[in-house]
Amino acid sequence: MTAVFDPFFVTIAVSTVLLVGLSKAGLLGSLGMVGVPLLTFIMPARDAAGMMLPVLLAMDAIAVWSYRRDVDWHILKIMLPGAMVGTLIGWGLWAVVSDAMVLLFVGIITLLFILDAILPLRKRLEGLPPSRPWGRFWGTFAGFTSFVSHTGAPPFQIYVLPQRLPPAVFAGTAAWFFAIVNTSKLIPYYFLGQLNPANLTLSAMLAPVGVVGVLAGVYLVRRISAKYFYRIAYWLVFLLALKLVWDGVTGLLG
Template identity: 45%
Template sequence: MLTGISKGGFGAGIGIVAVPTLSLVVPPLQAVAIMLPILCLMDIFGVWSYRRDWSRKLMLYLAPGALLGIGIGTALAGWVDEHMIRLIIGTIAVLFSLNYWLGGRRRDEARPENPVRGVFWSAVSGFTSFIGHAGGPPLQVYLLPLKLNKTVFVGTTTVFFMAVNYAKLVPYGYLGLLTEENLMTALVLAPICPLAMLSGVWLHHRIPERPFYLICYVFVFLVGLKLLRDGVTGVFG
């Protein structure tokens, strides 16, 4: 429910808690595998809801960057320390949020688009999404400062992660993660998807623009703290 509400209304954000929460009862790799089909199903409802409200211009360079990141993740599968990745992304998310809150007037100034920066952060997003469905914070580091219309922001994020999640099906299948047990578990959880996504869309259209962005930055900050905690525990615990 948290993942769907977050994806449907706020552009990922706190939905990142799903994998750590599932990891309390199953191994992390299995948690990631169970969540992928669920995310793919949620993406269908999300893209339908925002089908007219996303930036084609942004996706022209964000999508290739994401595919690059997924490719790197696939090549490094088995070599990557997931705890270190959490530590790095958590640090980025926390510093990004603090920079926004402490930036004074700069908070209200929209940053111009920069395709090079966009490709970099979308590649980081694709990589961290491949490792643990943690692609939200890196993408938001690029998108939030653009000050897009809130619906275009969520719509673009939704289309981006639909492309990312469906692209991940191939390497996940190749790596043997989409087992019958994991797919059946995802199927049991599937009925939650439409309710969660539509609840997020409903909330999205009832929250004004300024509070909406405040909520997004708070989500990024909280997620960053969670990732930092998990990374420090995993690396040094």
């Protein structure tokens, strides 16, 4: 654990967890999914995923409490069954699917989502009742990518963003969704050896930073207009998609 006291290590780790905390509150769209990619600068990707899970659960607890009255339960009932299936698929394919493959796949799907969002057809679809098959599909995809590399936000947002929920309800629905999904990952991660003493020690050190990020994000989400909230969210998701595609391609070629 000597690396923990390296200035570069501390800077990357603290900045990453703070960013994820702000995103967990719903402030930065899906930008929090860069957590594992950013941590790969200082640790292996699989170790980063294991270390982040307890930190994410601490953030989830704060986010769920903060948004306990701002939840679209109908969306959760549609997406969560698929997410549980996706979690099992991720567990089964853990040794086969590389981090680079997941990042590239998620990045391409997210870019297609952004292109679809600017087409006239998207304007006609926004606000329609959520489709169960569509929601189950994206719930499964979100569960799978969340299990492999904590990158479940874009699939979740592909289904939920077009519903144009109020910002607090969107954030609350995301908070509950990922709190349940992350909790379901505890047993598989334990058996895969991801919750080892080194990872748990680092998680305990970084969890307070994540909690601060969530609280700051909750404060800001409740004070931003829906118009600017969604404009910022779509732009951040677009930029993130470009980064994911780049990281996936360079990872596969490397």
